[in-house]
Amino acid sequence: MSPTLGELIDELDDYYIGSSADPVGKQWIEDRLGESSDFSNHYNSLVSDKTNLVEQVSALTSDKEDLREIIDILADKEWTDDRIETLADDMILSQQTITSLQSEKINLTENLESKKLEYDLVIAERDALLSAQEQDGTDGIFHYVNWKRANKRKNFYKDVNWSAIPFDALTEAEIENIDWSEVLTEQAEQAETFDISFIDVEGWTEVNSSGKGKKEIYNDLNWQEVDYQNLSVTTRSGIDWSRVDYKEAILAINEQGEAIFNLDAVDIEELKSKNKAFKRFLKATSLRTESAASLLAAASSETLEAIGLNNYTGKKFNKRIRSISTDFADYSLIMKKCSYDRASAIAKGMGGTLAVLETGEETESFVDELTGFIQRSKRAARILNPAEALTGTSSFNIALGSWQVSVFKDQEESDIRVYLDTWSTVEDSKWFVVEMPEPAAVIPDDSPVDATTNPLINLPVSDAPGEI
Numbered sequence: 001m002s003p004t005l006g007e008l009i010d011e012l013d014d015y016y017i018g019s020s021a022d023p024v025g026k027q028w029i030e031d032r033l034g035e036s037s038d039f040s041n042h043y044n045s046l047v048s049d050k051t052n053l054v055e056q057v058s059a060l061t062s063d064k065e066d067l068r069e070i071i072d073i074l075a076d077k078e079w080t081d082d083r084i085e086t087l088a089d090d091m092i093l094s095q096q097t098i099t100s101l102q103s104e105k106i107n108l109t110e111n112l113e114s115k116k117l118e119y120d121l122v123i124a125e126r127d128a129l130l131s132a133q134e135q136d137g138t139d140g141i142f143h144y145v146n147w148k149r150a151n152k153r154k155n156f157y158k159d160v161n162w163s164a165i166p167f168d169a170l171t172e173a174e175i176e177n178i179d180w181s182e183v184l185t186e187q188a189e190q191a192e193t194f195d196i197s198f199i200d201v202e203g204w205t206e207v208n209s210s211g212k213g214k215k216e217i218y219n220d221l222n223w224q225e226v227d228y229q230n231l232s233v234t235t236r237s238g239i240d241w242s243r244v245d246y247k248e249a250i251l252a253i254n255e256q257g258e259a260i261f262n263l264d265a266v267d268i269e270e271l272k273s274k275n276k277a278f279k280r281f282l283k284a285t286s287l288r289t290e291s292a293a294s295l296l297a298a299a300s301s302e303t304l305e306a307i308g309l310n311n312y313t314g315k316k317f318n319k320r321i322r323s324i325s326t327d328f329a330d331y332s333l334i335m336k337k338c339s340y341d342r343a344s345a346i347a348k349g350m351g352g353t354l355a356v357l358e359t360g361e362e363t364e365s366f367v368d369e370l371t372g373f374i375q376r377s378k379r380a381a382r383i384l385n386p387a388e389a390l391t392g393t394s395s396f397n398i399a400l401g402s403w404q405v406s407v408f409k410d411q412e413e414s415d416i417r418v419y420l421d422t423w424s425t426v427e428d429s430k431w432f433v434v435e436m437p438e439p440a441a442v443i444p445d446d447s448p449v450d451a452t453t454n455p456l457i458n459l460p461v462s463d464a465p466g467e468i
Contacts, residue, residue, distance in 0.1 A: 296349075
């Protein structure tokens with residue numbers, strides 16, 4: 001059976017839409033629409049049928065006139081009424097046949113006109129295809145694509161070789177018209193210029209509402225190639241952060257080989273709303289280990305607060321905190337060894353900074369309070385009184401913002417001395433000191449205390465019961 005014109009159009013439509021990936025010559029069009037093609041033969045057959053029908057109608061009309069003359073003759077010769085009635089019925093049947101054939105002729109004529117219109121459309125699209133092959137790509141990539149049809153049928157997205165698409169040449173209209181949930185992301189990632197920043201707001205909506213396809217899309221995206229330090233607001237808000245592969249993300253580097261994954265890029269609140277995803281994030285980023293020190297140090301205080309102090313220090317961290325207060329400031333002594341980056345991040349997450357002693361009077365006051373604390377601290381005693389140190393001097397350092405505090409004990413005289421040390425580094429220190437911000441306002445005596453707004457509330461103090 002000859003193919004219908006609609007089938008030919010669909011075939012041409014599939015061809016020209018996918019032409020950016022697999023261009024063909026004009027011979028393809030000629031084979032299907034030329035004089036010797038199936039379409040041409042079908043078209044000529046319709047024309048021939050129409051001509052035959054016209055001839056049949058003319059012959060039947062002539063027969064009708066002959067019958068009418070016979071009836072008249074028979075009536076003149078007084079033939080029987082039955083014979084006349086029979087001839088009259090034959091004439092009625094002939095008239096019905098003529099009417100039916102005329103109706104069929106009308107239908108064929110309308111069908112022929114419709115086919116002619118479709119044929120004209122095929123020729124127009126063929127010309128558009130040939131013209132598109134001559135474009136240089138400066139005005140976009142997908143020339144003459146009927147996006148309404150392409151997005152309805154979806155075959156377009158399977159035909160395109162996305163690894164060969166220069167995404168940086170896409171026009172705004174093309175970016176807007178592409179259904180990003182249908183793009184073969186695994187192929188697109190192989191394209192030299194592909195970046196998730198090309199996906200617009202509507203595109204992320206399409207991706208995130210694509211049902212089972214959403215998981216596959218996020219799995220196919222290469223999260224190691226994302227520039228997390230320069231994500232646009234559109235991209236950051238569009239990404240479903242619970243679907244990101246953080247094992248890949250933390251390996252992202254720039255052209256200089258520097259790590260560029262940034263905790264500030266992640267929507268932590270969105271991530272925490274899905275408990276399993278948040279646990280995967282914590283495991284992948286290893287925030288509780290020293291390897292994540294620089295990652296934490298680069299994060300903002302807002303991000304660290306959203307992550308939660310215990311999620312990068314450990315559940316027992318609060319037991320390592322002691323409060324020290326002077327007339328100049330309030331401090332938190334953290335009895336835990338950390339690198340400078342990690343100590344700085346923890347201080348930021350607590351709402352403070354590594355302590356800075358700006359004046360001699362401030363330093364003297366702090367050293368006095370710290371000395372009193374160390375003399376009472378069992379933790380300090382274990383450090384300063386090792387079993388093997390029966391004579392001589394034992395010591396350890398406590399890190400501040402730029403200086404260290406050195407603690408010495410003479411084993412023979414049991415004398416503990418504390419003084420500033422500008423030579424040691426934070427890596428030599430066993431503890432560090434966080435200077436807490438001043439309270440925003442004085443709480444009246446008769447006002448209730450809100451522990452959620454005061455970072456010093458519920459922290460153990462130096463003279464609290466138990467081991468210090």
